[in-house]
Amino acid sequence: MKVTRLECIPIRPYWMILKVHTDEGIVGLGEPIAEGHPQALISCIQEIGDYLIGEDPRRVEHHWQSIYRHSYFRSGLILNSALSAVDQALWDITGKWLGQPIYQLLGGKTRDRVRMYGWLGVRPYEHDLVASARDWVQHGFTAVKACLYGYAHPLESPAFIDQVAAQMAAIREAVGDSVDIAVDFHGRSTPALSILLAKAIEPYRPYFIEEPVLPENVDALVTMARSTPIPIATGERLWTRRGFRDILEKQAAAILQPDLSHAGGISECRRIAAMAETYYVSMALHAPTGPINLAAALQVDACIPNFLIQEHVSTGEGILKEPFKIVDGYLEVPSGPGLGIELDEEALAERIYDGVNVPCRLRHPDDGSVADL
Numbered sequence: 001m002k003v004t005r006l007e008c009i010p011i012r013p014y015w016m017i018l019k020v021h022t023d024e025g026i027v028g029l030g031e032p033i034a035e036g037h038p039q040a041l042i043s044c045i046q047e048i049g050d051y052l053i054g055e056d057p058r059r060v061e062h063h064w065q066s067i068y069r070h071s072y073f074r075s076g077l078i079l080n081s082a083l084s085a086v087d088q089a090l091w092d093i094t095g096k097w098l099g100q101p102i103y104q105l106l107g108g109k110t111r112d113r114v115r116m117y118g119w120l121g122v123r124p125y126e127h128d129l130v131a132s133a134r135d136w137v138q139h140g141f142t143a144v145k146a147c148l149y150g151y152a153h154p155l156e157s158p159a160f161i162d163q164v165a166a167q168m169a170a171i172r173e174a175v176g177d178s179v180d181i182a183v184d185f186h187g188r189s190t191p192a193l194s195i196l197l198a199k200a201i202e203p204y205r206p207y208f209i210e211e212p213v214l215p216e217n218v219d220a221l222v223t224m225a226r227s228t229p230i231p232i233a234t235g236e237r238l239w240t241r242r243g244f245r246d247i248l249e250k251q252a253a254a255i256l257q258p259d260l261s262h263a264g265g266i267s268e269c270r271r272i273a274a275m276a277e278t279y280y281v282s283m284a285l286h287a288p289t290g291p292i293n294l295a296a297a298l299q300v301d302a303c304i305p306n307f308l309i310q311e312h313v314s315t316g317e318g319i320l321k322e323p324f325k326i327v328d329g330y331l332e333v334p335s336g337p338g339l340g341i342e343l344d345e346e347a348l349a350e351r352i353y354d355g356v357n358v359p360c361r362l363r364h365p366d367d368g369s370v371a372d373l
């Protein structure tokens with residue numbers, strides 16, 4: 001079998017589909033994404049095509065190593081995101097060729113169902129978090145995640161901190177003590193402010209706090225982790241085992257959240273999970289984009305022993321022939337070959353666009369300075 005073509009298809013809202021075509025008619029799917037840089041990503045995938053076309057797609061690890069190591073400079077958002085999507089597609093091809101789901105090639109299922117959580121909204125000023133939490137719970141979910149604040153200056157007033165605590169208290173009161181409420185700080189606050197915020201929400205027993213500190217300084221995350229009993233989650237903006245090594249060795253997080261469309265695909269996230277297991281650290285794979293990334297994450301969730309919970313924003317309506325069905329907050333591990341999904345090409349046609357990026361211009365409303373997303 002030989003790879004014949006790599007095809008990138010941008011779809012709305014800002015996602016992308018990679019199709020790796022082969023001379024045997026098997027097409028592998030991947031989800032490339034590099035937020036803010038879609039054209040650079042498409043170019044990088046085309047350059048990977050210069051290497052991959054004519055090769056046997058079933059040598060997944062050999063190609064992973066070649067793509068990662070042969071450009072001399074390793075890692076980075078663009079190369080790793082391109083590599084991640086290609087890796088997903090090569091695993092999809094291999095699974096389809098064998099007629100088996102990918103998890104079967106990685107040791108088989110360690111669970112029958114995958115626990116999912118519901119998102120209450122990334123920008124709390126645009127959503128009613130309490131109503132949203134009630135809605136998820138009414139639909140059978142036993143876990144939700146919320147951003148409790150949007151913009152944050154390096155330090156904030158007691159009123160700001162009290163408002164964050166009040167928001168958390170209201171969600172807890174609405175859903176009760178048997179529902180898990182994860183809180184995403186989204187790297188929006190400084191370590192100094194995050195420590196104060198964690199203390200303020202601690203009485204309402206969050207499931208975990210995500211990205212309380214930006215990912216560029218592991219020692220700052222260590223300081224944060226030592227300051228609170230609330231478990232710390234991080235990793236959506238890190239890539240490869242190398243990006244997670246310091247976090248594990250310094251015991252800076254209890255939960256790792258690599259993204260299968262950034263961190264190195266199925267191959268690398270399976271390895272990161274194995275590293276994490278030796279530190280008693282759990283996995284909650286980041287998947288805030290399209291259903292191909294989610295499908296890839298489910299394959300890893302299905303076969304690792306240290307799975308915690310899975311993020312999703314799309315179950316694939318308007319993209320997949322059979323969208324994922326979440327029942328009582330759990331998703332059955334898909335059993336179809338490869339990623340176990342099929343595109344609904346007809347519905348998808350309405351989502352295709354030119355893939356041109358719309359720049360983000362997020363500013364603090366009071367002084368016009370740049371705010372973190």
Ligand SMILES: [Mg+2]
Pocket residue numbers: 184186210211236
């Ligand atoms: Mg996050």
